[in-house]
Structure formats: structure tokens, C-alpha cells
Amino acid sequence: MEDSRVIILIDADAFFAAIEQRDHPEYRGKPVIVGARPGTRGVVSTCSYEARKYGVRSAMPISQAYRLCPHGIYLPPNFKVYSEVSKAMFEICEKYTPIVEPVSIDEGYLDVTPSDGVSIARKIREEIRETLGMTVTAGVSYCRYLAKMAAEENKPDGLGVVTRENALDFLNDLPVGKLPGVGPRTVETLLQHGVRTCGDLRTMPPAWFEKTFGKFGTRLYELAFGIDDTPVGVWRAAKSVSEETTFEEDQTDKEFLIAVLARLSQDVGFRLRESRYSARTVSIKVRYSNFDTITRAKSLPAPVSSDPDIFQAAKDLFEKLQSGRPVRLLGVGASNLSDQGVAQPMLLGGKSWDKASQAVDALRKKYGKKVINLGAAIRK
DNA sequence: TCTGGGGTCCTAGGACCC
DNA sequence: TCTGGGGTCCTAGGACCC
Known part of the structure; x- marks a missing residue:
């Protein structure tokens, strides 16, 4: 770096x-x-x-x-509207640097080295206000997480700066829960060790970090001391694709649940093919009425991307559960992704499905995902 | 008071192989 | 009778983020 x-x-x-x-x-x-x-x-x-x-x-x-x-x-x-505004917002950012990394629809990192970050942040805020009619908060620093925290402390419609010189002062009184990756569970553990603020964290012996938190402990140590080399703007391929749905009322009808599984499988398959991925692992997620949530996964001999292949695996996993418990949420996921385009379908005698599938995808792209459904998904 | 949907990363245990 | 060590793959769950 x-x-x-x-x-x-x-x-x-x-x-x-x-x-x-x-x-x-x-x-x-x-x-x-x-x-x-x-x-x-x-x-x-x-x-x-x-x-x-x-x-x-x-x-x-x-x-x-x-x-x-x-x-x-x-x-x-x-x-639809939000995506368009988001796109426009990132286009404004790209006028100032090619290194723009959106992290969500409303948030992104820029690397503007070696320019004056504060003056660029001011210009971007101004331009977004003028042309998009909304406000953004900016954080400027020498690393990602401090830029983020600088923004966090200056919301809304603000601009925060953290320099190498004032980084430790900035962190000192902030509660540890403001650090990225430190959620309620970690806060609780830290509290038990008498650690409440980022300043407290710095008083702990170096060996304590790894001993208490393993791999994450090393990261925590660095966060406490203003160290973060994570680069901006590195593209990473997706690792998984999933779809899930929560029912308004818990469901027990197995036929209905299977039909939902079919629809979710189609949606996952569509997105997989759209991004030219295939998946070797299919998983399901089931949340019961008491919020107990389980996942079941199945790795296949070869990557799949067709709706029936995904559905077959999801259905197998679901049927193995054999529990009549009321279901609150159902999900289907695909992981172990590979890039080799669309996989050969295993079912329905190969080629014919491929063609049908392409035709269906074209329709879905044009008219939205509700137009065509796999047999089992039609029953509502 | 009742807890969405889409992700990432990490851990731990078991199977299996050499 | 007691009994290795390492590596990889897989599954399940949990913490966390936006």
C-alpha cells in the first residue's frame, strides 16, 4: 500500500x-x-x-x-427511482476519480490520492445537492474505516475529516461498537473485559487481542490504532446468490411451500444465468414460527444454473426435513459459483430446456419476473 | 414489540485421503 | 492394544453489514 x-x-x-x-x-x-x-x-x-x-x-x-x-x-x-438517483450520484463521484467503489445503493468509497480530499468532498457534496436535490455526508481520511467513521460522526449533511495526526484522539472516546465489524455480541464481550471505548482498547496488551478474538483480534488491534490497508475499488466476484421470502402468516401446507420453493428457485436461476454464473451448491433456508432458523445445503457433482436443477435440489433438501412445523420464511440460495457460463442442464433431456429457459429469461427481462412460472410455482 | 432481504466472512466438526 | 498428522471438502451456524 x-x-x-x-x-x-x-x-x-x-x-x-x-x-x-x-x-x-x-x-x-x-x-x-x-x-x-x-x-x-x-x-x-x-x-x-x-x-x-x-x-x-x-x-x-x-x-x-x-x-x-x-x-x-x-x-x-x-x-427503480432510487437506483437511478444512485447511478447519478456515483457518476458525479466518477468525475473526480476513476476509483469509485459503491458499497450499497447509497454509499461508496473514493480513492482520490494524492489530491486534496477535503476540497473534493466539498465539491461532490455541492454538486450532488445542486443536481440531485439531496444531501450527502462525506468522511475524509487516510484509510477506509476512518473515512467511514468520520462521516458517521457528522451526519447528516456534514463533512468529517480524520488525519493521521488526530486519528487516536478521534477514536479515544468513541464506543467500540462504532468500529466496523464490532456488533452487539462483540461489544458485550469487550464490556466483560472492561473495554468500553476505542481508547480503552488501546490499553490492552497486544497478545490479548488474538487470544480473545482469534483472527478478528488482529483486525481489532489495528482498528484501535488507526491502521487499515484495505484498498478501494477492487472488484470482487459474487460468492452467492439467494432469494427468500417471509410469509404474512406462518405456513404449514407442504404443497404451497414446495410451490414457493419453485418460485424462489426460478428467481435464483434467472439471476444466475443473467450474470453467467453456475452453482455447485444449492441451499435452502427455513425459519419457523419461533424464529429458529436452519439452513441445509447440498453440493452437486456438477455446476447447475437451470430452474429445474436448482428446484430439484431445493426440494430434496426440504423434503428431508420432514417437520410439519409452521414456516415463517423460506429461502433458496446458490453458492460455489463458477464463471463458465450457463451449465448444461441435467434434467428434461438437455438441450430443449436450455432453449426454453432462454426464451423465458428473455420474457422475464422484458416484462418482469412474474410473467412465467415453473409448473410447481403456478399454484398459489 | 416481534423481528426483511441480500450479502460476506469465520469457525468448528466430520468425512475422507495419503 | 493403541493408535500419527496433515490436507481438503463439505455442512451448519453465527456475527455482522447495508
Whole structure:
């Protein structure tokens, strides 16, 4: 890694909610909550800062949000619009550096070495405000995680800077849970060792880190001391593709569940073929009414990508479970991906399925994924 | 109060092979 | 009767992130 890098994190403020407020002036200044419909099993995707005043947060059950803020404006997400705005946002970033790494729809890292990160961050914030009518928060630092944390501490509509000189001061009083990769479980363990802040972390003996946290301990040590060499902008191939669905009411009807499995298999297959992957491992995920969640996986002799091949494996796995317990969520996944294009189908006598499958995919691409279904998926 | 959907990475144990 | 060590692949679960 070069001696000193200049990294910027751009993070759109309350992204989905902000776009809704931009496009609907009557929503401005009001608590806007984008996510599931109130009264359903679902969560908040994003909410405006007005809604946060009531305690509403991302990922909160929508029913809880509704209790906290019954007069809020509840909206379903409009991903098509958000994707377009996202694309425009990253195009603006690309005017300033070719090294742009989107990490999600509303957030991305830039490497602008050796330019002045603060002045570029200012320009990008300005340009996004002017042309897209929304605000972003930027963080500037010499490494990724500190750029991220700098932004985090300056939300919304802010700009934070962490230099090598002030990195340890910046970290000192921050709770360990603000470090990337340190979630509730790790916070709990750290607390038991008397560690609450990033400053506390630095008082621990070096050997303690690996002893307590294994491989992650080494990373934790580096995070405590402002060290992070992770590069920006390295493309990584997908490792898995999956689809899952939670039912409004727990389901026990096996025929119905199998039909859902078929639909999920089709959706996974479609995405696999679309990105020219095939998969050697197919897995299912089942969540029961008490939230117990199990996964079952099956590795096949050869990679697959056709709907019936995926469905057959998923169905086999499901039937082996033999439990009549009510099901809350069902999922199908494909992993062990390889790049060698579309695999030879094992079922339905080879070639014919291939052709049919291509025709179906073309239709799905054109009209959306609901147009055509595999036999078992049609029954609703 | 009831907990989405899409991912990544890590760990641990068992099977199997040399 | 007691009994290796290493490597790889696979499965299942868990923590975490957006």
C-alpha cells in the first residue's frame, strides 16, 4: 500500500426518505417512513430525520414504528427511482476519480490520492445537492474505516475529516461498537473485559487481542490504532446468490411451500444465468414460527444454473426435513459459483430446456419476473 | 414489540485421503 | 492394544453489514 492515501466516503442522508421528500414537497419537514406496509411483517428501510425524533430507526419492525409514530407518512420503496438517483450520484463521484467503489445503493468509497480530499468532498457534496436535490455526508481520511467513521460522526449533511495526526484522539472516546465489524455480541464481550471505548482498547496488551478474538483480534488491534490497508475499488466476484421470502402468516401446507420453493428457485436461476454464473451448491433456508432458523445445503457433482436443477435440489433438501412445523420464511440460495457460463442442464433431456429457459429469461427481462412460472410455482 | 432481504466472512466438526 | 498428522471438502451456524 502506498505511503499515504486520500480516501473519501460518500453516504447519502436518509436516502430513500430524502428522495421521497424531494419528489413530493408535501412530505418535506414530516416524518417519512419508507418500508413495509404498517400492519404487516416487515421492517423500516429508511426514515427521515423527522421520523427519527420519534425513535423510529432503520430495520425496526414496522409495527413498532407505527406505534412510535402513528401519524407518520408510510411509503413503499420505489427501487427503480432510487437506483437511478444512485447511478447519478456515483457518476458525479466518477468525475473526480476513476476509483469509485459503491458499497450499497447509497454509499461508496473514493480513492482520490494524492489530491486534496477535503476540497473534493466539498465539491461532490455541492454538486450532488445542486443536481440531485439531496444531501450527502462525506468522511475524509487516510484509510477506509476512518473515512467511514468520520462521516458517521457528522451526519447528516456534514463533512468529517480524520488525519493521521488526530486519528487516536478521534477514536479515544468513541464506543467500540462504532468500529466496523464490532456488533452487539462483540461489544458485550469487550464490556466483560472492561473495554468500553476505542481508547480503552488501546490499553490492552497486544497478545490479548488474538487470544480473545482469534483472527478478528488482529483486525481489532489495528482498528484501535488507526491502521487499515484495505484498498478501494477492487472488484470482487459474487460468492452467492439467494432469494427468500417471509410469509404474512406462518405456513404449514407442504404443497404451497414446495410451490414457493419453485418460485424462489426460478428467481435464483434467472439471476444466475443473467450474470453467467453456475452453482455447485444449492441451499435452502427455513425459519419457523419461533424464529429458529436452519439452513441445509447440498453440493452437486456438477455446476447447475437451470430452474429445474436448482428446484430439484431445493426440494430434496426440504423434503428431508420432514417437520410439519409452521414456516415463517423460506429461502433458496446458490453458492460455489463458477464463471463458465450457463451449465448444461441435467434434467428434461438437455438441450430443449436450455432453449426454453432462454426464451423465458428473455420474457422475464422484458416484462418482469412474474410473467412465467415453473409448473410447481403456478399454484398459489 | 416481534423481528426483511441480500450479502460476506469465520469457525468448528466430520468425512475422507495419503 | 493403541493408535500419527496433515490436507481438503463439505455442512451448519453465527456475527455482522447495508
